[in-house]
Amino acid sequence: EDKVVQSPLSLVVHEGDTVTLNCSYEVTNFRSLLWYKQEKKAPTFLFMLTSSGIEKKSGRLSSILDKKELFSILNITATQTGDSAIYLCAVGLQGAQKLVFGQGTRLTINP
């Protein structure tokens, strides 16, 4: 069975800290790995990674994929209270638009 596991499930840090969120996966036909941020309703797309070792970056957020070890990390530097959200990792499969999601990491940034 395809499986995506995120850790930690919950994280509380102070504004300005750097955080690293983890995502490991076991799927039969990997095609891509996606990160989303979910605040109130719709998950907002952050990154899609398909190649190992290539870092994707957007402002204070960055992510990298390791296809050999089957994991990805999402880094957020100089965190702000607006970064508080649930961060979802999802794996896209070959031959389908189906995404297999992890449980999410609830990140809380305290001022």
Next chain:
Amino acid sequence: KAGVTQTPRYLIKTRGQQVTLSCSPISGHRSVSWYQQTPGQGLQFLFEYFSETQRNKGNFPGRFSGRQFSNSRSEMNVSTLELGDSALYLCASSFGSGLANLPYEQYFGPGTRLTVT
């Protein structure tokens, strides 16, 4: 470009009733996928439509069905509602089908919050 829109945003139904939810993808996107989100199970894939055809289906009972129209808008229907169907139903749109060689990003709509009493 306008994002993915879903209607209605909130719905309260009684056990045994049926419900239809609607999703309009981003302009130019032809693939629509549906997901169910609950606190216990997280986000689970329901089905994907591309060019008016269902391409993939998740592990949900036959009470869950959907369709896609020629303008790429999609509807999903749940018949004989059960209490356990209470969830946030999310629709995601992407440019291409899962059958394509390239992976496509999926963008989510705001969801429909369904409560079954």
